[in-house]
Amino acid sequence: MNTILNLAWKSVRNRKATAILTILTVAISVILLMGVERIRTQAKSSFANTISSTDLIVGGRSGQVNLLLYSVFRIGNATNNIDWKSYQEFAHNPAVKWTIPISLGDSHKGFRVMGTNHNYFEHFRYGQKQPLSFSQGHEFKGLFQTVIGSDVAKSLGYHVGSKIIIAHGISDVAFSRHDKLPFEVVGILAPTGTPVDKTVHVSLEAIEAIHVGWESGAHLGNTPSADQLLKRDFTPNQITAMLIGLKSKIQTFALQRQINTYPKEPLSAIIPGVALQELWGMMSVAEQALMAVSVFVVISGLLGMLSSLLTSLQERRREMAILRAMGARPKHVFSLLVLEASALTSVGILVGVIGLYALLGAVHPLIQHHYGIKVAMTGITSHEWMLIGFVQLAGILIGFIPAFRAYRQSLSDGMTIRI
Structure with missing residues (x-):
């Protein structure tokens, strides 16, 4: 066996250029296959970890995926708002432990602005029930104070004490900015x-204050100064959505039904986990398409290796005949070709895995910044080991084709090669 391994190694070394190209082909296939799988699973994990310990999300009558996207992921816009009186009614429901009101609609240099209150910092959970914490400063207390997310601070170079201008709506253009009312x-x-x-976080009252003199997205009058606004009461009239935590999970469906049949205005209450499952169902076609593309790339890589082995086999018929003349049996010739294919596949997989981690290390900050997906640099999962095993097995099976052909030729060629 050691002799066969030594021969296989020397044979690969004698065909360095072909072997390197074959290894790179397999490596690229593995990078794409495992990369798609890693991003797919990490995207699901990232989405699932966005909100935790919230039993219901309530918004204007809408589809549950749309409500989930705009209230949690800041994607899209609400179809309707919730009256503040309705919010107060459900906030004081005996089954409700806490509520977090949310008001959306404004932006700052491409980042969404969200109005909320103290409950957000106290009760909001993400990941494995992790609370929000401050890297600098504290939560807002004044009317024109703001708390910003880490990406906002990093991207725009903000620090505690910086002044920012909020724009009306999603498009941050000059005529829509509330430039007379800067936030600290x-x-x-x-x-x-x-x-x-x-996200840029401000108080619900601040959202109301900066829109004094605005109507339907248009600036219709003079904006009072900050000092004048500080003297007014800005209890909100409407909010965009609210997050609800219950005293008991058993009450989830009863309160959901009560909200969905609320007679005073059309509302929708969704369970975050159920809405996420519907979202995954909608995305399953895209997932399957990506995986199919990855599989076909692996197949094309292995077929490239097969083509290389078959091409070189025609040139190595004399080598095989000499090995037979020196006492090698047909099974030894067969084993030699299978070992070569297996070795090339194994090295290709190893290079692919190393390349994948190097690539993820380089691009994961960009993926997190642009798409909000945190790609963790974790070890190879059981499912990924299974994919690697399938690629290795496929490489061995591919090696059987030239090996069987060499086996037959070595029996018939002898020392006379008919080419």
Whole structure:
């Protein structure tokens, strides 16, 4: 066996260029296959870890995926708002332990602005029930104070004490900015790997205050000064959505039904986990398409290796005949070709795994910044080991084709080669 291994090694060394190209082909296939799998699973994990310990999300009547996207992931816009009286009614429901009101609609240099209150910093949980924490400063207390996420601070170079201008709506253009009412950054949240990092947080009252003199997105009158606004009461009239935590999980469905049939205004209450499952169902076609593309790339890589082995086999018929003349049996010739294919596949997989981790290490900050997906540099999972095993097995099976052909030729060629 050692002799066969030595021969296989020397044979690969004699065909360095072909072997390197074959290894690179397999490596690229493995990088794509495992990369798609890693990003797919990490994307699901990142989405699932965005919100924790919240039993219900309530918003205007809408589809549950749409409500989940705009209230949690800051994607899209609400179809309707919730009246403040309705919020107060459900906030004081005997089954409710806590509520977090959310008001959306404004932005700052591409980052969403969210109005909320103290409950957000006290009760919001992400990941494995992890609370929000501050890397600098504290939560807002004044009307024109703001707390920003870690990505906002990093991208825009803000620190505690910085002044920012909020714009009306999603487009941050000159005519839509509330430039007479700057906000002071009083706190920066620690990184969470969730949309919290990309959010500018202000009070609900501040959202109402900056829109004095605005109607339907248009600036219709003079904006009072900050000192004048500080003297007014800005209890909100409406909010965009609210997060609810219950005293008992048993009451989830009863309160959900009560909200969905609320007679005073059309509302929707969703369970975050159920909405996420629906979202995964919608994305399953794209996942399957990506995985299919990855599999076909692996197949093309292995077929490239097969083509290389078959091409070189025609040139090595004399080598095989000499080995037979020196006492090698047909099974030895067969084993030699299978070992070569197996070795090339193994090295290709190793290079691919190393290349994958190097690539993820280089691009994962960009993925997190642009898409909010935290790609953890974890070890190889059991499912990934299974994918690697399938690639290795496929490489061995591919090696059987030239090996069987060499086996037959070595029996018939002898020392006379018919080419």
